[in-house]
Amino acid sequence: MDSLKEPPKAAFSWFPGHMKSAWRMLEEQLKEIDVVLFLLDARIPRSCQHPQLLDSLRKRPVEQIWVLNKVDLANPQQTREWAAELRKLHHVVEMQSKSGSGLGALKQPLSAIKDRLAEKRSGRSLLERPLRLMVVGLPNVGKSSMLNRLVGRASAKTGKKPGLTRGKSNWVAGPDGILVRDTPGILYPRIETWPQLSHLTACGNVKADVIPRFEVATILLRRLQELGLQDRLPAPCLSLEELGRKLGFLLKGGIVDEERAAGWLFNQCFDGKLGTITWEPLHEPEQT
Numbered sequence: 188m189d190s191l192k193e194p195p196k197a198a199f200s201w202f203p204g205h206m207k208s209a210w211r212m213l214e215e216q217l218k219e220i221d222v223v224l225f226l227l228d229a230r231i232p233r234s235c236q237h238p239q240l241l242d243s244l245r246k247r248p249v250e251q252i253w254v255l256n257k258v259d260l261a262n263p264q265q266t267r268e269w270a271a272e273l274r275k276l277h278h279v280v281e282m283q284s285k286s287g288s289g290l291g292a293l294k295q296p297l298s299a300i301k302d303r304l305a306e307k308r309s310g311r312s313l314l315e316r317p318l319r320l321m322v323v324g325l326p327n328v329g330k331s332s333m334l335n336r337l338v339g340r341a342s343a344k345t346g347k348k349p350g351l352t353r354g355k356s357n358w359v360a361g362p363d364g365i366l367v368r369d370t371p372g373i374l375y376p377r378i379e380t381w382p383q384l385s386h387l388t389a390c391g392n393v394k395a396d397v398i399p400r401f402e403v404a405t406i407l408l409r410r411l412q413e414l415g416l417q418d419r420l421p422a423p424c425l426s427l428e429e430l431g432r433k434l435g436f437l438l439k440g441g442i443v444d445e446e447r448a449a450g451w452l453f454n455q456c457f458d459g460k461l462g463t464i465t466w467e468p469l470h471e472p473e474q475t
Contacts (some may be wrong), residue, residue, distance in 0.1 A: 199378040199398065209296050209371040214243060216368065219319060222250040222300050224293075226324035226333060229281070229457040231386045232269045233467045235325055253277040254293065256284050256329045257390075265465035266414050272469055284332040294363070301364060317366045319358075326372025334369045337361050344380060367411035381406055386466040389456035395449075401427060404449035407456065411464075421459045427452075 216224075223244060227235040232255065244251060253273055258266050258281050266281060273279045278296050282289030302317040308315060321338070322330045338361035358366045374392065385406040388395045394434045404427055408420075418424045424430040431437070432447035438444050455461050 197381045197384050199384050209373050213370050216295045218248055220249050220321045221319045224252050224254055224331055226254045226256050226328040228390050229255040229258045229266050229330045230390050231467045233385050234386050252280045252296055255281045259283045260459045262463050262465040265468050268469045284329040284336055287336050290336055317364045319366050321368045325392045331369055334367050337367050391457045395453045400449045404452050413419050460461050
């Protein structure tokens, strides 16, 4: 494969049975929700916008707060640009749910929504009740960490692998009169392009063992060059063979272990060891 040539259009699908069940459950639970926290990974705000989920939210009278999460791993300037763009249509909060940075900014709109709900119920002679909140998004965008921050304790399992939250979720009571419901991460059924698949892989939203690793890793190497970040690698590399040789990942006979090189690249991207990267800038850099 020529690493400088755009590969054919992808039609990659990874929608296991537990995701189908989770989708049906989410659709049903939306009926009893007051506000949805829609989490986006700040490194890939475009690919995190689940089309089917957005369509479901448009059909229901539920308030939304969009959270650009993991901002510590993204380019700060690009995050500001994305936040400004998304604020044209949504209430947006920039946050790092794992550390809790930005939580104060999130509590302000939640408090305002709670007050509006209480006023509305009072006008209809209904008793006040807790604000019902749901955290949604793709696998591994930080939903469980967000829930734990909102309720002030470790109530949901967190980790680096996508798909840790499965099965029916329960309400978790938090402070200030809120009930929070975590949801399993749900990937959209069909990923249309190779760049999109590659960006989702770099951020851990798709399991690296279910993708065409060679093609995806090669695209990520090229993407680093497009973004002007190739100097963050051990040496400028446009192929896994080059990368593996620079890293010393050799098999018998001096053959490069490209599988190991791909795994190294995926781990470096996911863990932020290549520095802050926004894989999907709002405006693409000009190519020279």
